[in-house]
Amino acid sequence: ERAHIGVTGLAVMGRNLARNFARHGHTVAVHNRTSAKTRALVDEFGHEGSFLPADTAEEFVALLEPPRRLVIMVKAGAPTDAVIDEFAALLDPGDMIVDGGNAHFADTRRREAALRERGIHFVGTGISGGEEGALLGPSIMPGGSPESYAALGPILEDIAAKVDGVPCCAHIGPDGAGHFVKMVHNGIEYADMQLIAEAYDLLGRAAGLRPAEIAEVFQGWNSGRLESYLIEITADVLAHTDADTGRPFVDVVQDRAEQKGTGRWTVQTALDLGVPVSGIAEAVFARSLSGHTDIRAAGRGLPGPAPTTLDGEAAARFADDVEQALYASKIVAYAQGIHQIEAGSTEYDWAIDAGRVAEIWRGGCIIRARFLNRIREAYDSPQRPESLLSADYFRDALAGAQDAWRRVVATSAELGIPAPGFAAALAYYDGLRSPRLPAALIQAQRDFFGAHTYRRVDRDGTFHTEWSGDRKEHAV
Ligand code: 6PG
Numbered sequence: 001e002r003a004h005i006g007v008t009g010l011a012v013m014g015r016n017l018a019r020n021f022a023r024h025g026h027t028v029a030v031h032n033r034t035s036a037k038t039r040a041l042v043d044e045f046g047h048e049g050s051f052l053p054a055d056t057a058e059e060f061v062a063l064l065e066p067p068r069r070l071v072i073m074v075k076a077g078a079p080t081d082a083v084i085d086e087f088a089a090l091l092d093p094g095d096m097i098v099d100g101g102n103a104h105f106a107d108t109r110r111r112e113a114a115l116r117e118r119g120i121h122f123v124g125t126g127i128s129g130g131e132e133g134a135l136l137g138p139s140i141m142p143g144g145s146p147e148s149y150a151a152l153g154p155i156l157e158d159i160a161a162k163v164d165g166v167p168c169c170a171h172i173g174p175d176g177a178g179h180f181v182k183m184v185h186n187g188i189e190y191a192d193m194q195l196i197a198e199a200y201d202l203l204g205r206a207a208g209l210r211p212a213e214i215a216e217v218f219q220g221w222n223s224g225r226l227e228s229y230l231i232e233i234t235a236d237v238l239a240h241t242d243a244d245t246g247r248p249f250v251d252v253v254q255d256r257a258e259q260k261g262t263g264r265w266t267v268q269t270a271l272d273l274g275v276p277v278s279g280i281a282e283a284v285f286a287r288s289l290s291g292h293t294d295i296r297a298a299g300r301g302l303p304g305p306a307p308t309t310l311d312g313e314a315a316a317r318f319a320d321d322v323e324q325a326l327y328a329s330k331i332v333a334y335a336q337g338i339h340q341i342e343a344g345s346t347e348y349d350w351a352i353d354a355g356r357v358a359e360i361w362r363g364g365c366i367i368r369a370r371f372l373n374r375i376r377e378a379y380d381s382p383q384r385p386e387s388l389l390s391a392d393y394f395r396d397a398l399a400g401a402q403d404a405w406r407r408v409v410a411t412s413a414e415l416g417i418p419a420p421g422f423a424a425a426l427a428y429y430d431g432l433r434s435p436r437l438p439a440a441l442i443q444a445q446r447d448f449f450g451a452h453t454y455r456r457v458d459r460d461g462t463f464h465t466e467w468s469g470d471r472k473e474h475a476v
Pocket of ligand 1: 102127128129130186189258259262263365
């Protein structure tokens with residue numbers, strides 16, 4: 001008997017993915033650098049389906065039916081290169097290596113090109129949904145060649161999450177497109193988490209609510225337009241009491257957020273592409289600020305406004321305002337992320353369908369949310385919006401939310417509670433709305449000190465003013 005697919009790297013994500021394949025009736029070859037993990041998997045979960053364990057790379061490859069489909073689930077970076085090198089030497093033209101880790105898309109492009117020369121398909125694939133998603137149905141974002149998707153798509157769609165019967169898996173585009181989209185997914189994830197954290201902070205510090213009360217507010221939001229995985233788990237976390245101390249669990253966790261790097265990559269890449277992802281960037285910076293204990297200790301003595309909280313009635317209204325601010329800011333985060341996907345798609349010639357991306361994010365992944373249906377609709381409509389914000393549904397939603405959104409940002413500034421995500425999102429919104437930006441003055445300054453030239457509103461051409469001479473304008 002041969003296996004339909006193989007998984008090497010049996011840490012929790014790889015193990016759960018292998019089980020997911022087996023549970024869907026696929027025979028799975030399983031392999032790990034240390035065989036103990038392979039045996040543990042078969043001992044513990046062998047009854048779930050058909051697993052073929054292999055001790056060595058050679059045995060593993062021999063177990064796979066041709067063309068071989070080999071999924072590697074190892075740490076991004078050097079470990080991934082090492083595993084690719086080891087297996088590529090054992091494969092034949094037409095075989096496929098699927099990298100399901102969080103690789104940088106530039107690495108994926110490099111690896112794809114190198115393996116293509118040897119006739120091997122390299123399929124960099126975003127997989128989202130954490131441990132549970134890997135087992136019960138993740139959202140899957142494969143890149144690579146269309147031929148490889150023809151061979152891999154059905155089996156990946158089989159194990160993916162389903163929403164309204166539609167699998168949360170689609171061919172994103174060639175080479176690094178899948179990992180690029182996964183990277184932006186994570187950037188949006190960071191923004192979403194930051195916005196939720198700001199909402200929690202404001203409800204606590206401005207409205208005086210306790211974590212258990214905030215949990216109830218989030219539960220309420222989760223039955224409305226904000227319904228999403230992250231809102232749901234936030235309510236759960238906030239309602240949880242620490243067993244040791246009896247205190248709200250969130251209060252015993254140190255306030256330093258870590259990161260493995262995908263949010264940072266999103267922002268670095270956005271800078272290179274010239275895409276303003278300010279909400280995502282603020283989320284990355286907010287994590288970074290939280291970790292700087294030294295400057296935070298030094299900053300603790302800085303003056304702020306006199307501490308006040310909103311009174312009863314204002315506090316009750318404030319929760320509704322925060323819901324609006326959260327929804328509006330979340331729309332901005334997705335708009336920025338989609339802008340980045342479209343810019344990446346243009347830069348690398350990927351022809352990514354943003355509507356399809358929104359569709360496969362509806363289930364399985366960390367940012368799954370009810371409103372992704374709206375995003376899909378916006379991009380499926382005959383007039384594809386230039387920005388998500390200008391699509392009818394979102395324009396109306398922002399029109400309805402903007403007063404409350406402004407009140408929340410103003411209140412946070414007045415009370416001295418940082419809300420960089422809400423504020424950056426609102427500034428982006430107002431930036432897009434503004435018929436005229438102060439960029440005109442910046443161009444004038446650039447021309448003044450560096451003869452960098454400017455364009456005029458009333459005539460075509462490029463101009464420079466002799467600032468240090470007669471101050472006359474010259475066409476250049
Ligand atoms: C997912 C997640 C996952 C990511 C974690 C941790 O889609 O399942 O995005 O891939 O690794 O969320 O990310 P950080 O450690 O950077 O917060």
